[in-house]
Amino acid sequence: xxxxxxxxxxxxxxxxxxxxxxxxxxxxxxxxxxxxxxxxxxxxxxxxxxxxxxxxxxxxxxxxxxxxxxxxxxxxxxxxxxxxxxxxxxxxxxxxxxxxxxxxxxxxxxxxxxxxxxxxxxxxxxxxxxxxxxxxxxxxxxxxxxxxxxxxxxxxxxxxxxxxxxxxxxxxxxxxxxxxxxxxxxxxxxxxxxxxxxxxxxxxxxxxxxxxxxxxxxxxxxxxxxxxxxxxxxxxxxxxxxxxxxxxxxxxxxxxxxxxxxxxxxxxxxxxxxxxxxxxxxxxxxxxxxxxxxxxxxxxxxxxxxxxxxxxxxxxxxxxxxxxxxxxxxxxxxxxxxxxxxxxxxxxxxxxxxxxxxxxxxxxxxxxxxxxxxxxxxxxxxxxx
Amino acid sequence: xxxxxxxxxxxxxxxxxxxxxxxxxxxxxxxxxxxxxxxxxxxxxxxxxxxxxxxxxxxxxxxxxxxxxxxxxxxxxxxxxxxxxxxxxxxxxxxxxxxxxxxxxxxxxxxxxxxxxxxxxxxxxxxxxxxxxxxxxxxxxxxxxxxxxxxxxxxxxxxxxxxxxxxxxxxxxxxxxxxxxxxxxxxxxxxxxxxxxxxxxxxxxxxxxxxxxxxxxxxxxxxxxxxxxxxxxxxxxxxxxxxxxxxxxxxxxxxxxxxxxxxxxxxxxxxxxxxxxxxxxxxxxxxxxxxxxxxxxxxxxxxxxxxxxxxxxxxxxxxxxxxxxxxxxxxxxxxxxxxxxxxxxxxxxxxxxxxxxxxxxxxxxxxxxxxxxxxxxxxxxxxxxxxxxxxxxxxxxxxxxxxxxxxxxxxxxxx
Numbered sequence: 001x002x003x004x005x006x007x008x009x010x011x012x013x014x015x016x017x018x019x020x021x022x023x024x025x026x027x028x029x030x031x032x033x034x035x036x037x038x039x040x041x042x043x044x045x046x047x048x049x050x051x052x053x054x055x056x057x058x059x060x061x062x063x064x065x066x067x068x069x070x071x072x073x074x075x076x077x078x079x080x081x082x083x084x085x086x087x088x089x090x091x092x093x094x095x096x097x098x099x100x101x102x103x104x105x106x107x108x109x110x111x112x113x114x115x116x117x118x119x120x121x122x123x124x125x126x127x128x129x130x131x132x133x134x135x136x137x138x139x140x141x142x143x144x145x146x147x148x149x150x151x152x153x154x155x156x157x158x159x160x161x162x163x164x165x166x167x168x169x170x171x172x173x174x175x176x177x178x179x180x181x182x183x184x185x186x187x188x189x190x191x192x193x194x195x196x197x198x199x200x201x202x203x204x205x206x207x208x209x210x211x212x213x214x215x216x217x218x219x220x221x222x223x224x225x226x227x228x229x230x231x232x233x234x235x236x237x238x239x240x241x242x243x244x245x246x247x248x249x250x251x252x253x254x255x256x257x258x259x260x261x262x263x264x265x266x267x268x269x270x271x272x273x274x275x276x277x278x279x280x281x282x283x284x285x286x287x288x289x290x291x292x293x294x295x296x297x298x299x300x301x302x303x304x305x306x307x308x309x310x311x312x313x314x315x316x317x318x319x320x321x322x323x324x325x326x327x328x329x330x331x332x333x334x335x336x337x338x339x340x341x342x343x344x345x346x347x348x349x350x351x352x353x354x355x356x357x358x359x360x361x362x363x364x365x366x367x368x369x370x371x372x373x374x375x376x377x378x379x380x381x382x383x384x385x
Numbered sequence: 386x387x388x389x390x391x392x393x394x395x396x397x398x399x400x401x402x403x404x405x406x407x408x409x410x411x412x413x414x415x416x417x418x419x420x421x422x423x424x425x426x427x428x429x430x431x432x433x434x435x436x437x438x439x440x441x442x443x444x445x446x447x448x449x450x451x452x453x454x455x456x457x458x459x460x461x462x463x464x465x466x467x468x469x470x471x472x473x474x475x476x477x478x479x480x481x482x483x484x485x486x487x488x489x490x491x492x493x494x495x496x497x498x499x500x501x502x503x504x505x506x507x508x509x510x511x512x513x514x515x516x517x518x519x520x521x522x523x524x525x526x527x528x529x530x531x532x533x534x535x536x537x538x539x540x541x542x543x544x545x546x547x548x549x550x551x552x553x554x555x556x557x558x559x560x561x562x563x564x565x566x567x568x569x570x571x572x573x574x575x576x577x578x579x580x581x582x583x584x585x586x587x588x589x590x591x592x593x594x595x596x597x598x599x600x601x602x603x604x605x606x607x608x609x610x611x612x613x614x615x616x617x618x619x620x621x622x623x624x625x626x627x628x629x630x631x632x633x634x635x636x637x638x639x640x641x642x643x644x645x646x647x648x649x650x651x652x653x654x655x656x657x658x659x660x661x662x663x664x665x666x667x668x669x670x671x672x673x674x675x676x677x678x679x680x681x682x683x684x685x686x687x688x689x690x691x692x693x694x695x696x697x698x699x700x701x702x703x704x705x706x707x708x709x710x711x712x713x714x715x716x717x718x719x720x721x722x723x724x725x726x727x728x729x730x731x732x733x734x735x736x737x738x739x740x741x742x743x744x745x746x747x748x749x750x751x752x753x754x755x756x757x758x759x760x761x762x763x764x765x766x767x768x769x770x771x772x773x774x775x776x777x778x779x780x781x782x783x784x785x786x787x788x789x790x791x792x793x794x795x796x797x798x799x800x
Contacts, residue, residue, distance in 0.1 A: 036500045040493065095795065107539060107584055168608060172578055180579045180609065181514040182488065185521050195525050274521055277488050277514065319490075320497065323483040327445050 010219045010301075017302040018215065025208045035197055042204040042272045044312040045211055049265025051292040051304040052211075053258035056218055058290070059298035060227065061254050062234030063151070067159030068262045068289045070166055071134040073281030075263025077170075077177075078133065080276035081117060082126040083186035083194075084178075102183070108175030117176075123190060130267045131260060138259030142252035149248070151237075160283055167282040182277025186270070195274065207268045214261050215301050221257070222301070230254060295337050297346025306345050424473055424733045430503040431734050436475040438463070438721075439482060439498035441509030441519075446486025447610075447635070452511045454665055454714035455533050456481070457704050459508045462721035465699065472725050473732070480504060488518040495519040499526040505734045506531065508720045511713070513537060513581050520545065529736050531720030534713050535660075535683070537584035538794040543740055546723060547765045549716040550683050551794045552585050555660055557592055558770040558787040559681030560630075564597045566785075567656050569627035571602045575617055576632035576661075578606035585632050585660060588796065602626050607633065612640035618648045631659040638666050642674040652677020658772075663711030664779065672779035682712040684755040685773045685781045696754035709779065715754050722750055723760060757789070765792030 009015040029041055050068040057063050090099040096106040101113050119125045141162065145155055170177045178184070188194055194203075221227055232240045233247055241247045270276045279285065288311075296307020314333055318326035341348045421433050430437035440459055442452035463477045471477060480502050482494040491510060498504045499522065506529045510516040513536055523530050523544040530545045538551035563569050572593050576582025586604060593599040602624040605617055621629060629650075633641045638661070645651075657678040664686050667675060686697060686709060696718065700710055724739070726748050731738040742748065746762040759767040767789050773781030 036496060039496075043493075103539075104580070107537075107580060107587075109587065172608060174579065174583070181517045184517045187521070195521070273489060273492065275489075275492070275518060277518070279488055316493070319483050319485065319494075323444050323481050326483065 007223045008216050008220050010223055014219060014302070017300075018212070021215075021302050021305060022208075022212055025211070026205070030201070030204070035200060038204055039200050039272065040312075040316060041309070042200070042207050043269065044309055045207055045305070046265045046269040046272065047289065047292060047312065048211055048305045048308040049214060049268070050258075050262040050289040051296060051308050052214055052218055052301055053261040054290060054293040055298055055301050055304055056221065056230075056254055056261075057258040058293060059300075060222060060230045060234060061251065063251060063255065064156045064290070065159045065255070065258070066156045066283070066286050066290060067163040068258070069281050069283075069286035070159070070163050071138065071259040071262035072266040072269070072285070072289070073166065073170075073276070073278070074134040074137065075130045075266030076270045076276040076280060077183070077266075078120070078126055078130040078263075079267040079270040080183040080186060081120040082123060083189060083270065084183045085113075085117065085121050086189070086191075087185060087187055102178070103185075104178045104181065104183075105175055110175050114176050130263055134259040134263035135256045138256045139252060142255040143248075146248035146251040146255075160286065163282050163286050167278045170278040170281060178277075180278060182275055182279070184275040184277075186274050189271070194271065200272070203268070203272050207272065210264060210268065211305070214264065215305075218261070218301055221254075226250070226253075291334065293344075295334070295344050297344030297348075300344070300346030303344055303346025303349070310345065419473055419732060425505075425735065426733070427735045427737075428503060429505045429734050429736075431475065431505060434475055435478050436472060436734060437478045437480060437502060437504050438724075439480050439502065439504040439507040439509065441482050441484055441491065441494055441498065441507055442511060443486040443515075444481075444483040448484075448486040448511055448515075450669070451635070451665060451713070452484075454708075454711055455511060455717035456509075457708070458700065458710075458714045458718035459721060461700055461703050462718050464703070466721055466725055472728050473734075477721070484509070484515055488512075488514045491515040492518045492522050495522040495528070495530075496526065499523070499528040505529070505728075505736075506724050506739075508533075508717065508724075510534070513579070516545075527736050529724075529739060531717075531724060533717035533720060535716070537581045538796070539584065541763050541765075541794050543764075544736070545764060546720070546743060546760070547792075547794075548719045548723065549713060549766075550768055550770070551765055551792050552581075552588050553793050553796045554765075554768060554790045555681055555683070555770060556585055556589050558790065559658060559660070559679075559772055560589060560592050560597065562772055562785045562787075563628055563656065563658050563679070564599065567627065569656065570599045571624070571626045572599060572628050572630050573602055573621055573624060573626035574604040574630050574632075576606050577609050577611075577634045577637060579609060582606065582632035582634070582661075586630075589630060607637060609635065609637070611637055614641050614644045618644060618650065621650065622648070627656060629655065629657040631657060632661045633659070634661050636669075638662060639670050642670045642678075646674050662775075663713065664709040664781070665711035665714070667775065667779045668709055672775060672777045675775040676777050678775055679784075680773050680775065680781060681770055682773060683768045683770060684712045684715040685771060685783055686710045687773075687780045688755065688771075688783060690754075690756060692752050692756070693754040719750060719753055719758060719766070722752070723748060726750065727760075759789075761792050763792060763794060765794060767791060 009018055029038060033041065050072050053068060057065055084102045088100060088102045093099045093103060096103065098106055098111045101110060145158065171180050186194065193199060229240065229245065229250060233250060237247055292308040292311055293304050295311055296305065297303035314330060318329045322329065421431055425431040440456050442456040443449050463479060466472060467476050480498065482498060484491040484494060495507065498507055508531045510519055510530065510532050511534050516532055520542060524542060528544055531548055532545055533548050535549040535555055536551060538553065574586045574589060576586055590601050593601055603620055659678065659680050662680045663682060697710060701708060727739045727743045728734055730742040730748065743760055744762045746760065749759040751757055756769060761767055769789055770787040771783050772785040774784050775781050
């Protein structure tokens, strides 16, 4: 029991936050929002996966990655490839020069399915690929960087460069990837209509369950000895190294784990939104993910989820109400958060929460003092006189 | 611009309910029009005196420059229709959304317009990518989109009316013209790297090689937004093609034409035909960098006919004396008018009925600024291809006009 309480939930504070979040996404949202808004929230929550990965990586590990979009994109593309192959059955694509291959390949004069698309016909392979390929890619990047002790700003820049390269590759090789349009028009999953209302509810719930699961798993990692080491590496990397730990392996591990989480988010994104495009791979989405983490509080697994929701709700609401002005309002929101709440929403909650409890303590103390007044020494002596 | 209220839908439904129960009792001016229950059986945002439509273009981001003209033209058309008394006695109200140059946002906003606002039609999208992202939403929610851009074809959806040219309409007559007028035999193809230039070049190459008996001496694609054309220009110098055939888009255009001029490749020595430059782009490129080169479009602002004169005057009155009007702006202007014609023919706003009469293939606009257009059963427009020669002042002189060309989004032999 104490294992679950302390390690998986993170003590009293973590448990309260976790239960509140679970109630919000599993009960409050489905009951209060119509399906259109709920589907939007589902989309926002997929961005919470890379935001959580940044808590581990950046908040605790001190490794700022400006390329989480890479892994989000790889996960999303993996799922999209599977769905696109299913949507491109010879019957559906009879109008093409080469029926049975995705439409964008046909437009680009491809006459047969490229070899690396073949295995994505299998759902089991696709799931495995979504989990393994981004993590393996992260391992290669991580091993190349951390073993050579590349860190800090240089690491951030390199991740950003990789994000750009991947975008250019996807856009340039449009016969194989769908180019700038991305992979669109995904309708069924194993013959089952993905666009029905029922499917939308189901995907939303699966997404929430995965998100909560990822939070628990991340909490477990952070409350373990590994979590303490991560903090130590962030604060004094050399001291950890001199103590005999192989710092680079720890960094590689957390980078791979962060990639894995982001990829799950990407795959859920494709399922809920119905397409994947290079605009989720590049620099802008990657930096947006860092903003979600910064606004939510980069040390808080729960806080970043609220940060992601707040920013995206703001984006949608502002752009619907003020289509010409909304970018300025978003800018104002970012600036005010960074200026007034440098620790994000989580920091705000902590400060505010402590204030409330302190005030309560003060009041109870006051009451106690009043009650004890008659028993005061001076009062006693006065009474005696 | 846009009116937003969470109660909007409920209010609309309530009004519809009241209207439907009190039909025949109304003695106002609106009573002349068809009752709402008649013209709206599918719960669209139609009341006794209004009908709501959506406008969905990028107001922010890289595409904002291009898409501004389109949304201005749509608003002008809607204003003119309202001044004439609206559609079926109902004034058109607009809900505007920002696609933000971001394809998933187009999908999100389309869904919002269709599901939350229940708009009767949407005028919007510009790039192929934004249309591809929004298309499944329109098909799922059974909406109606009027799409204004000239595009690659290879698409025909029940829920989209394409008011720009598809690729064959734009390309083939222009190539015939340049082969005949300039005796062109060798062509160098250059475009930005995405679906529209690639498909257009595919069609162009087939036509050059199989029909004109010419030769393609080079075909090259540059990433979107690229500004380095030095190596391409060197290759062009080496190959000395009769015609440079270009589909470079957006900001790259500025670098492309300036670097051509700097390399001494001007209209005096070289024929250049582009399918991606309208008056809007010339504003950025500068007329002096383009002087003497040719564009193939279906509309030029300088067209000399009464429809166009009235349109240009009205556009400038509404949006300022300095505004320019490109091909897509004009095509966007056609959207609301085509919708009006179809709705009035159908006597209903219901999407299925509007689509059904649109598919008959005899809805025509004799008042179109470009001249005359007719809607084909395949959801595209019959239109004329025109070749314009650019002047210093940023306007083009029309040097060639084709016959009315039938739209063929799935051209046989060009696939």
